[in-house]
Every structure is written in structure tokens, then in C-alpha cells.
Amino acid sequence: MELNTRWIKIFKDIWDHKSRSLLVILSIAVGVAAVGMINNAKSMIERDLFGPYLAGNPALVQVYVSPFDESLAEAVAGLREVETVQARRMTAATIYQPNGVARDISLMTVPDFNDIQINRLPVEAGAGVPGVREILLERQSAAGLGVTVGDKVTIEIDNQRRYELTVAGILHDIYIQPFTLGKRATGYVSMATLQWLGLRPYYNRLDIVTTTDKYNRAHVLEVAALARDRVIQPAGYTVSRIQVPGYSSDPGQHWAHNQINGLLLVLQVMGILAIFLSGGLVVNTISAILSQQIKQIGIMRAVGAVRRQLIGMYVLNVLVLGAVGLLIGLPLGLLGAIGLAQLAAGFLNFTISQFDLPSHVAILQTAVGLIMPIGVALYPIIAGTRLSVYDAIYEYGLSKEDRKGLIDRLLVRIRRASPPVMLSLRNTFRNKARLTFTVITLTLAGAMFVAAFSTRASLTAQINEVGRYVAFDAALGLPYGTSRFAVEREAQRIPGVTVAEGWTSGSAIVMQADGREGDEIEIVGVPVDIKTIEPNLQGGRWLQHGDTRQVVINDDYLEREPQVTVGSEITLKVGATERTLEVVGILSKHLSGARVYMNYDTFARLTGRQNQADSIRVRAGTTQLGDANAQEQIAAQLEQRFKDAGLSSSSSQTRHGTFEMFTSAFDIILLVLVIMAALLATVGGLSLTGTMGMNVLERTREIGIMRAVGATDSEIMRMVIVEGMVIGLISWVMGLVVSIPITYGL
Structure with missing residues (x-):
């Protein structure tokens, strides 16, 4: 089959500029793959986790x-x-x-x-x-x-x-x-x-x-109270x-529903940004093609080509690149979705029923691979084919670049820089439209990269913050009604144990101002001179001797009761007993739900449980916790001694083991964030590579003249590198600024 002239030109343009075409194809493929991975994984999770959860008629309240x-x-x-x-x-x-x-x-x-x-x-x-x-x-x-x-x-x-x-x-x-x-x-x-x-x-x-x-x-909750x-x-x-049931979930939702949706939302935002980054590279590429082919456009117009035909030809060029990117991105997106869904399934204990590509995800990927590139390229195509035959043939060159803007006037005032550096600076700002798209692309990529790692650092810091509230070497659960004095005395007899604290715990209902019952929270009775947590007060003070109605809450409590501050009064109900208590301190987040700390006497008056303990926490050192092996040894001794004494049949836990539970949950989130950040950085790198390649191609004649007057390869290369460094520096500064609101959003 013989191709017509327009198709021959389209394929010739793509083949003659293989590196540039490859950059666009890869950029589109990354956008298609990111969108497919996130949305397909979301579909699998909703179908195979949330679907079966609802089908099994979940308990709304327990x-x-x-x-x-x-x-x-x-x-x-x-x-x-x-x-x-x-x-x-x-x-x-x-x-x-x-x-x-x-x-x-x-x-x-x-x-x-x-x-x-x-x-x-x-x-x-x-x-x-x-x-x-x-x-x-x-x-x-x-x-x-x-x-x-x-x-x-x-x-x-x-x-x-x-x-x-x-x-x-x-x-x-x-x-x-x-x-x-x-x-x-x-x-x-x-x-x-x-x-x-x-x-x-x-x-x-x-x-x-x-x-x-x-x-x-x-x-x-009202029905349960009824x-x-x-x-x-x-x-x-x-x-x-x-x-x-669940961690701050609403009735009928999976226990980790909010956490899953939160992570998927973050990934979707990053996927949308990947699309924008791909679009920026498409715009830059098409603009470069049109600027290089202005004289060709003039000749085609001179021999009878109408503007509609030229627009159609360049749109087809973009369509071919998008189609190839789509063909690459579809399987990559499916593989990514399978990997992400399997990671979630292994952690959350559900089964992926089938690995497929839902029609709505395929349509979305097709839109990203075909419609998005055409949509963003349409304006430069229309603008580039608007020239008359005379302007295209006789004014082709750098005439428009003689128009001096503010940046050009500022660059003229720089005197101390060497001529090669000055040339690099002026080349950087020569094509301001391309520079703008490149900087925007790199800024978004850099901002999301910084935001992803800032979120990773925040999660790591939050895990470390949780460590303040598990400042023990080993802990052991106790049967209901166990004497606190007995277990503390028994724990102190273990060789090496210097601190032993019996904690009393229970639950209470938060009473609303109108008399309605609110959420149920955890309440704990603890010693005033506590050693097995390191309270990080966000406001107020810790418990003191003589407190009779004073309590300390954690920041998690404020998620349901945001109006509570230091000095507020809260009413808690345990059984038929209601007591109004004063909040004197607010601790940092525990990641374990709302908790109210009170001294032993306050707890006893509220619950009727005098001198009882539900768990025992021990430390071998007053200033430093043991390593994992030391903690395991203490935990084994604690567990065995309490079994021998008939005080507990529970398995002990160590601080190290408790941390493993938290880190295993966060490691998955961190891994996914790092993968998405790497994808965005890849697209940003492709954008800069494409821009630098286009700038070099457009300046072939200039490079030849410099070589003719004695410029060496290293000097020319240095000029190009400086130009890239300037673009990177601008994008880096802007990326840092933009990353601040994005980080807070994540």
C-alpha cells in the first residue's frame, strides 16, 4: 500500500528526530501508566475488599x-x-x-x-x-x-x-x-x-x-444506647x-477505609500532575517542530496546502506519538496496578479476584494518551500555521527574538560574567514560551518529589513520636481485676528491672452538651511520675499529685472533638456514672485513637475499680531502653514469671515488636510514595532533556560558527551545561516554594 505525501512526512519527521520523538512517547507512556496503575488498583481494591466487606453484612456497631x-x-x-x-x-x-x-x-x-x-x-x-x-x-x-x-x-x-x-x-x-x-x-x-x-x-x-x-x-450509636x-x-x-468498628471509620466501612482512600487520593493527585508534566513536554516538542519547519510550512502553503490540511497533518503527528505512548503505557499501567493491588491484598488480607483492565480505566488512559496530547498541542499548532506564505519564507529566523523584554534588559547589565556564560544565560531566556513550559514541568515534578519525601519524613517522625508512648522494654496484659500492687511487686523481682508500672485501662462515652452520647474513647489510669511514656505536651501540663478531676488528652481526641482546648471541661460516662473533668494538657498524636489519661484515684472514682491493673510495663534502665535482644529477654522473663505466679497467661510484647507493627504499615505507604516521586522525577528529567535537545538542534548554525572561530568541544558543551543548570536552578527554587502547600495538602 502506498502512503500519501502527508503520512510520509509525518513518519519522516518522527524518524528524523528519533530522540525527541522517543522523549515524547516515554513521557506520554509514563502519564498513561501512572493513571492506569492508580485507578485500576483503586478499582481492584473497591471490588475485592470493599465489595466483599459490604456483601458480608458488616456489624455497624458492637x-x-x-x-x-x-x-x-x-x-x-x-x-x-x-x-x-x-x-x-x-x-x-x-x-x-x-x-x-x-x-x-x-x-x-x-x-x-x-x-x-x-x-x-x-x-x-x-x-x-x-x-x-x-x-x-x-x-x-x-x-x-x-x-x-x-x-x-x-x-x-x-x-x-x-x-x-x-x-x-x-x-x-x-x-x-x-x-x-x-x-x-x-x-x-x-x-x-x-x-x-x-x-x-x-x-x-x-x-x-x-x-x-x-x-x-x-x-x-443511638440505637446501641437504646x-x-x-x-x-x-x-x-x-x-x-x-x-x-474500625479506626475512625464510619459504620459499614472497612476498618482501614479512610486510610486506604487517603493514600489513593494522594496517588491520584500525583497521577494528575504526571499528566500535566507529560502535556508540557508535548507542547514544547510540537512548538520546536513548528519553529524548525516554518519555512516548510510556507512552501506547502505556496504550493496549495490550506491551513486546515497543515493543522490536520501536525495533529496526526501528535496522534501517532500518543498512540505509541498509549500502547506502551497500557501494559505498564496494568502491571503497576497488579503490583500495587497485590501489595495491598497481602497486607490487608483480601483476594484479588481477577487482574483485568476495566473499561472506564481504559477510556481514561486512552484520553490521557490520545486526547490530552492533541488538546495541549492544538494551540501551538494553530498559532504556528497562522503565518502567511511571505512571513513563513522570508521572516524565518530569529527576528522575534530581537524584541527585548525585562529579563533581556537585565541580562545586558551583567558585566562580570565571561562571554560563554553570558551566551548561555541569553540562550536560556531566548525562547521564553518553551522555557516557561519547561520550568513549570520541572517545578511541578520537583515540588511533588520534595512533597513525597517530606511526607515520608513526616511519617517517619510520626512513628518516632509514637515511640514516646511506648517507652518500655516489655509489657504484659493482665486479667481483669488483678491487683496493681501485686503485679508491680512481682515485676520488680525480675533481675534487671528497675521500673514497673501497672496501668489501668477501660472505655468511657463522651457525653455531648445536649445530653446525647458521643463516641467511645479509651481511658487509662497512670502514675503521676510516669516513666514508661515520655509525654510531649502540645499545650498545658501533665498530671500532678492532688489532681482529682484533672485529665490529659491526646491530639487524636481532637479529631472527634475539635472544640476541646486546655481548660475545657469534658463529661465522661462509664456505666451509669457520669463525671465532668477538666482538660489540663494535650499530648501529641498516638496513632492509636483517642485517649484520656488520669491518675489512679480519678480513674477509680469514675470506674469503681480501686488499685487494679490491666497491663504491666517494665524497663531495665531509667535513662535508656534496651536493644531488641535485651527487650526479648526481659519480655520472656516477665511472661514466664507471671505465668509461674498465676498472674497472667498473655504473651508479652516488646517496644521493638510494637514498632515493627507500626513500621510495617507505614513502609507500604512510603514505598508507594517513593515510586510515584520517581515517576514524576523521570517525567521532569525527560522534559529538561527534550528542551535541551531542541535548543541544541535550533542552534546548529550558531555552533558551527563558534567552531569556525576556534571554540572547542568542551567549551560548547560547557555552554550547554550552564544553560541546563540555569533552568534547573530556577525550577529548583520554584519547586521548593510550591512544595510547601503541596506537602501540607498531603
Whole structure:
């Protein structure tokens, strides 16, 4: 097939300027790939995480109740505001891996595994209903423990009784915190098995789905309070906690919904910027082509070509480059999306059902690869083909560059610079339109690069800040009602331990000014001269001896109650007891939710729990914490001593292990940010490379004249390098300025 003249010229222009064409193609491909990776990964996560989560009828609110039987759930289900209610039993125990390592495990029990109405659990392998002396394991827990269907596992109850259970099946539970966070396993057993383990048959949690306003946080909390006041407490039971599942999530949302969407939003913004960067390079390239071919345009107009034909020819040129970039970017975007989605799936414990390219993502990528380049190139094409035949043929050259602007006049006043440097400076500002596009491109790329690493530094600083609130070598959970004095005395007997603090913890409901119940928060009773945290006060003071109604809150508390400041009064409710307390200090963020610190006496008056501890924290040194090995040794001693004394059957944790939990979550975010920053830097580098290449091509005659009068290769190269350095310096300064608001936005 013989191509017509216009197609021959299009392909000849592309082939004759291979490096320039390649830069444009790569730039478009990066934009297409970035958009595809982010939006396709978002689609996969929404389809395979958020979709199954909602399909399993998630609990909108959870009510923790003193031991009850199934009839209480039936009574709560009788409320017209309640659509579905599910009784559950959560039991803490210890499971031993095949290598003998002990792990904490939560054992869950429901009345009928064949009829789970809320938080349904699909079967991955084996049976879906546990028999007597059998256990079902959550799939990530099973993988982490190194066991599978048919294996035997040892469960320890109350630090003294060990039982062997058979793994009968593997379930998938996306409603719990995955094993990758905290290394706490989850298993499912029947009530008959619990009785065989020597435990009383009862339930301790009600999962509720409301009839209306399912995703209204205030409404579901009101329904839970209604169930408590009308049914649960009149029946003689005590409610210890009411909570909406998740970390600041709204009802019906995945526990990490806000965190996932926040990260995806940041990536989408960076993807949009990548598109703008690609567009800038397209504009520069087309402008350079047109400036080089002005005489060709004049000749084509002279032999009969109309302006419409010329515009169409250059649009086709852009279309060909965009099509090639699209063909490269589509598979790269799909591979990137698969990698990002698999990274999220492994961390958040969900399954990618299929790797495909959704139609809406393909359309968006096509728009970025074809429509965007044409759209941004249309103006320079129209402007470049507007010249008359006479102007194109006889005024081709540098006539327009003789018009002196402010920058040109300022450059004339520079006297001390050498002639080659002056020539480099003037060449930099010769084509101001191209320079503007290049600087904008590099500025955005640099700003996002700085913002990404600033965000990385902020996250790292936040992790280090969290370290202030886990300033212990080892910690251990304790059974409810344990004597604080007894555990502190026992911990002090461990060789090397110099600090032992028993913490009392619980939950309270924040009462609103109009009398409505708000969110539930954590409250802790701590010593005034505390040693296992290093309070970083954002305002006010720490607790003092003699405080009776004074408390200190963390910055996380302000996310739900932003009006609270130092000196404000807050009303907390525990059971039927309400107390108004004064906020005397605000601590930095903990990343663990809202928390209120108070001294032991204040906690006791609010909760009725005198001289009790729910956890023990120990340190071997008063000024410095031990390394990871030292902490592991102290944790093992603490755990064994308390087991021998019959004080706790929980597994101990170290500061190092707690940090690993936080860093594993943040490492994924940091990795993705760095990858996106590298992509943006790549596009920015391509833009500068393209601009410098065009500038050199346009000055072939000038370079020949300089060579004729004695300029060496190194001198010419130095002039070009200085020109690039000037553009880079301008972009660097502007990028730093622009990165400030972008960093705050991220």
C-alpha cells in the first residue's frame, strides 16, 4: 500500500528526530501508566475488599456486654430500630506454633456457624463448621502460624491448662485486624469446644445492624444506647463498651477505609500532575517542530496546502506519538496496578479476584494518551500555521527574538560574567514560551518529589513520636481485676528491672452538651511520675499529685472533638456514672485513637475499680531502653514469671515488636510514595532533556560558527551545561516554594 505525501512526512519527521520523538512517547507512556496503575488498583481494591466487606453484612456497631446467653440477642432483635443482631463470644488464649513459639489468639464463637448473619466468613479450605475439639483458623493466621487443615495445635487457657485441637478448616475474615498487624491470631471454635476447654458457656458481644440510617454514625450509636437502656441493662447485664468498628471509620466501612482512600487520593493527585508534566513536554516538542519547519510550512502553503490540511497533518503527528505512548503505557499501567493491588491484598488480607483492565480505566488512559496530547498541542499548532506564505519564507529566523523584554534588559547589565556564560544565560531566556513550559514541568515534578519525601519524613517522625508512648522494654496484659500492687511487686523481682508500672485501662462515652452520647474513647489510669511514656505536651501540663478531676488528652481526641482546648471541661460516662473533668494538657498524636489519661484515684472514682491493673510495663534502665535482644529477654522473663505466679497467661510484647507493627504499615505507604516521586522525577528529567535537545538542534548554525572561530568541544558543551543548570536552578527554587502547600495538602 502506498502512503500519501502527508503520512510520509509525518513518519519522516518522527524518524528524523528519533530522540525527541522517543522523549515524547516515554513521557506520554509514563502519564498513561501512572493513571492506569492508580485507578485500576483503586478499582481492584473497591471490588475485592470493599465489595466483599459490604456483601458480608458488616456489624455497624458492637456492644460488649457482661456474660449473657443467646436469649439476650433475641430480645435486642425485637427492637424495631434493629434489623439484625448476632451474639458472639471473644476469648483470649495462647496458641503454640509447631516450633514452640507462643502467640496470642482470639477465639471466636457464635451460636450457629451455619447461620452467621453478620460478618459472614467464607470458607477457604476444609470445614466451615468446627466440631468438638476442633478449631477453624483465619487464613492469614494459619499462614503466619505455619499450619494447615489436619494439623494439631496446642491451645493454652488461663496459663495452666493446655489442650490439643485439630485444625478442621480455614476461613477468610476481612472484618478483623490481619495477622500482619500485631501478630495476633484468630480462631473459631464451637461453644461445646469452649466447655471442653474448661470455660463457662456464654457470649460477651452483640453485633448490631440497624434498620435505617445504616451509615449514620450518630444514629447507630443511638440505637446501641437504646438497646443498652431498654433491653440489656434492665435484664441485669452490664455494658462495658460500645464502638463502631474500625479506626475512625464510619459504620459499614472497612476498618482501614479512610486510610486506604487517603493514600489513593494522594496517588491520584500525583497521577494528575504526571499528566500535566507529560502535556508540557508535548507542547514544547510540537512548538520546536513548528519553529524548525516554518519555512516548510510556507512552501506547502505556496504550493496549495490550506491551513486546515497543515493543522490536520501536525495533529496526526501528535496522534501517532500518543498512540505509541498509549500502547506502551497500557501494559505498564496494568502491571503497576497488579503490583500495587497485590501489595495491598497481602497486607490487608483480601483476594484479588481477577487482574483485568476495566473499561472506564481504559477510556481514561486512552484520553490521557490520545486526547490530552492533541488538546495541549492544538494551540501551538494553530498559532504556528497562522503565518502567511511571505512571513513563513522570508521572516524565518530569529527576528522575534530581537524584541527585548525585562529579563533581556537585565541580562545586558551583567558585566562580570565571561562571554560563554553570558551566551548561555541569553540562550536560556531566548525562547521564553518553551522555557516557561519547561520550568513549570520541572517545578511541578520537583515540588511533588520534595512533597513525597517530606511526607515520608513526616511519617517517619510520626512513628518516632509514637515511640514516646511506648517507652518500655516489655509489657504484659493482665486479667481483669488483678491487683496493681501485686503485679508491680512481682515485676520488680525480675533481675534487671528497675521500673514497673501497672496501668489501668477501660472505655468511657463522651457525653455531648445536649445530653446525647458521643463516641467511645479509651481511658487509662497512670502514675503521676510516669516513666514508661515520655509525654510531649502540645499545650498545658501533665498530671500532678492532688489532681482529682484533672485529665490529659491526646491530639487524636481532637479529631472527634475539635472544640476541646486546655481548660475545657469534658463529661465522661462509664456505666451509669457520669463525671465532668477538666482538660489540663494535650499530648501529641498516638496513632492509636483517642485517649484520656488520669491518675489512679480519678480513674477509680469514675470506674469503681480501686488499685487494679490491666497491663504491666517494665524497663531495665531509667535513662535508656534496651536493644531488641535485651527487650526479648526481659519480655520472656516477665511472661514466664507471671505465668509461674498465676498472674497472667498473655504473651508479652516488646517496644521493638510494637514498632515493627507500626513500621510495617507505614513502609507500604512510603514505598508507594517513593515510586510515584520517581515517576514524576523521570517525567521532569525527560522534559529538561527534550528542551535541551531542541535548543541544541535550533542552534546548529550558531555552533558551527563558534567552531569556525576556534571554540572547542568542551567549551560548547560547557555552554550547554550552564544553560541546563540555569533552568534547573530556577525550577529548583520554584519547586521548593510550591512544595510547601503541596506537602501540607498531603
